[in-house]
Amino acid sequence: MTTPPRLMFVLPSLIGGGAEKVFVDLANWMVEQGVDVHIVCIQHTGALRENVSSSVHVHTLHVSRLLFAIPALRRVIKATNPDAILSTMTHVNFILLLATRLLGNYSGQLAIQEVALFSRSRGMKDRVLSFFLKFIYSRADRVIAVSDGIAIELSKLLPNRQSIDVIANPINLKKIKILSQHGGSHPWLLDNSLKVVLAVGRLSNEKDFPTLIRAFAKVHNANENTRLIILGDGTLRNSLQELIHELSISDCVEMPGFVENPYVMMAQADLFVLSSVAEGFALVLAEALACGCPVVTTDCGAEPKKMIEQGRFGHITPVGNDDAMAIIILKSLETVSHKNNMPEHIRTYDIDVIAHQYLGVLQISELFKREPFD
Numbered sequence: 356m357t358t359p360p361r362l363m364f365v366l367p368s369l370i371g372g373g374a375e376k377v378f379v380d381l382a383n384w385m386v387e388q389g390v391d392v393h394i395v396c397i398q399h400t401g402a403l404r405e406n407v408s409s410s411v412h413v414h415t416l417h418v419s420r421l422l423f424a425i426p427a428l429r430r431v432i433k434a435t436n437p438d439a440i441l442s443t444m445t446h447v448n449f450i451l452l453l454a455t456r457l458l459g460n461y462s463g464q465l466a467i468q469e470v471a472l473f474s475r476s477r478g479m480k481d482r483v484l485s486f487f488l489k490f491i492y493s494r495a496d497r498v499i500a501v502s503d504g505i506a507i508e509l510s511k512l513l514p515n516r517q518s519i520d521v522i523a524n525p526i527n528l529k530k531i532k533i534l535s536q537h538g539g540s541h542p543w544l545l546d547n548s549l550k551v552v553l554a555v556g557r558l559s560n561e562k563d564f565p566t567l568i569r570a571f572a573k574v575h576n577a578n579e580n581t582r583l584i585i586l587g588d589g590t591l592r593n594s595l596q597e598l599i600h601e602l603s604i605s606d607c608v609e610m611p612g613f614v615e616n617p618y619v620m621m622a623q624a625d626l627f628v629l630s631s632v633a634e635g636f637a638l639v640l641a642e643a644l645a646c647g648c649p650v651v652t653t654d655c656g657a658e659p660k661k662m663i664e665q666g667r668f669g670h671i672t673p674v675g676n677d678d679a680m681a682i683i684i685l686k687s688l689e690t691v692s693h694k695n696n697m698p699e700h701i702r703t704y705d706i707d708v709i710a711h712q713y714l715g716v717l718q719i720s721e722l723f724k725r726e727p728f729d
Contacts, residue, residue, distance in 0.1 A: 360719045361391040363437035365428070365451050367444060369394075369413075370401035371588065371613040372557055373638040374443045374470055377524045383408045384525075384710045390719060393435050397424045397447060402613050421450050428454045432461060439464035439717040441499075445471050449491060456494035464718050466497040468522075469505055470635040488512060497716050501636040504657035520716050523658075524636045525709035526645055528702065535622040535646050541611070543582045544623040550581045550688045553624035553648070555617050555639045556631070558589025558610075563653070565598055566677045567630035572602040573681035574688075581688065583608045584624070586617050621646035622694075626687050631655040632674055637662065644668060645701050649691040651683055668698050 362385055364378045378394070386392045386408050393412045400415055407413060412435075416427040432440070432455065440463065442451040448467040455461035492498060492513055499520045500506035506519045513519070543551050552571060556562040564585060571583045585595075585608070592610065599608050614620070617639075621627060627643035629652040634640075637659040643650050644662060650669035652659045663669035672683045702708070713719075 359389050359391045360439070361393070361435065361437045362717065362719055363393045363395060363432070363435060363440045365395045365397070365440060365442035365447055367397050367447050368399050368401045369396055369403040369407070371403055373524070373636070374468075375401070375403055376406075377638065378441075378443060379403050379406050380525055380527055380706055381710055381713060382411050384706055385714075385719075386410045388714075393431075393437060395428065395431055397421060397428070397450065402615070406615070421446055424450055425454045425458065429459055432459075437463060439466065439719055441466045441468060441713070441717060443468040443470060445469065445488070448495075449488070452491045452494050457491070464496050465494075466499055466717055467492065467495045468499045468501065469509060470501050470524075471505070485512060492516075499716065502656070502658035502661075505635045522712045522716065523704050523709060524638050524641070525706035526638065526641050526701075526704050528645060528705045531618050531642060531645050534616045535618040538616040538619045540619050540623055541584060541609070543584065543609075544620060548580060550578065550625045551623075552581065552583045552626045552628055552684060552688075553586070553620055553643075554583070554628050554630060555586040555621075555643075556629075557587050558585075558591040558595060560591070561632050562587075562589075563630045563632045563675060564591070564595055566675050566680060567628055568595065568598055568602065568604075568608065569677035570630075570680035570684060571608065572604050573677065574684050575604055575607055577681075577685055578688070579607075581607065584620065585610045586612070586614045586620070588613045618642065618646055621648045624648055625691065626651060626684065628680075628684065629653060629655070629659060630680070634659055641701060641704050644695075645697050647694045647697055649687055649695055651680070651687055653680075662701075664698070664700070668695070 364382055366378050369375055382392045396415045414431050416424050418424045442448050499522050500509055501524050506521045509519050543549050575581050599605055621643045627648045627650045629640050634656040640659050640662055653674045654671050670683045672680045
C-alpha cells in the first residue's frame, strides 16, 4: 500500500485572520484528497481551530517569542518528516527557513507564501527585515506570492531568483453559497428601512478602520437611516470604540467581534467597504463579491482593483481619506437598489482551482525519496 504524501502547513496561529483561514481551507481540501496533513501553530490556536477537519493533525508550540519556536519546530518536523512544508506570513517564513535550512538539513520541498506589500513598509525595522529576507528567502525551494503586485516586489527583493509563483488566495464558493443562506444575522440587516454598511477584518492599523468610522459619521449625518457593522477582533478594539463614542455614533455602529459565518451578513448588507492602507490580496473583498454584495475599496493594492475590474464591479476611493470615502459610500447606497450577481471572474479564486495549483507547486503528488530531517 502506497503511503500518502505528507504536507505540513506552518502559520502563527488559528485566529480569525485571512491568511489563517486560507491555510485551514487548503488543509481541509488536501486531507479530503488523501494527503496526510499537519498544521503547526507557532504560538497558539484560536477561533478557527473548530473549522479544522478532524483528519488534520494540529501541533501547537505555545512559545512566547518567535525565536523560541525554532527548537520546538525542528522537533515537530523531525517527528513528522513531511514531504513538503508550506508557511505563510513574513515572520513565520523567516523562522521556518532558519529552522530547516540554516540550522538544519531538511531536504523535502520547502515553499513560503508571501502576503505582504513591502513597498508600503517604510520603517527602519522593515528595511532591516528586507535586508535579511534577501538572504534567507533564497533558501526556499519555491516562493509563492498571492498577487502579481507582491510577485513584482519579491522579484526586486530577490533579483537572482529565476521565478516566483503567483497563486491567489482561495475562497470556497460552495461553502460560501451554503453559509450565505443560513445562520445568524443581525437585526439591522433584517430592517428594510435601514442601509447597512459592513466591514470585516482584524482590528489592526493596516485595516484603517478609523478612516471608515470617520467616513461613516459623515454618512450618518447625511442619512440617519444608515448603520455600520465591523466584524473582527484585534488590539485596536478599545481605541476604535473610543472614537465611535467621540463621534456620537455609538447607537448606529456595532463591532460584534469575530463571527464564524460572515457570509450571511455579506449577502444581506447594502454595501461592503474595504478601508485598508495596504492589501496583498484582500480575501474578504473576494468573499463579499462572491456573496453578491456591492463593494467599495480603497486604492490599497493591485489585487483589490483587479477583483472589481478597475471599477466595473465596485468603487475605488483614496487610502486614508474619510471625506472621499463618505462621498463614495453615500453615492453607492443611493444608486444600488438590488443585489449583484457574483462576477464570473471570481470563480478563478475557487478552492478547487487554487488548491490544484498548490499541488503542482509543492509536487505533493510525488513521494519524495530523501534522507530524514536531522
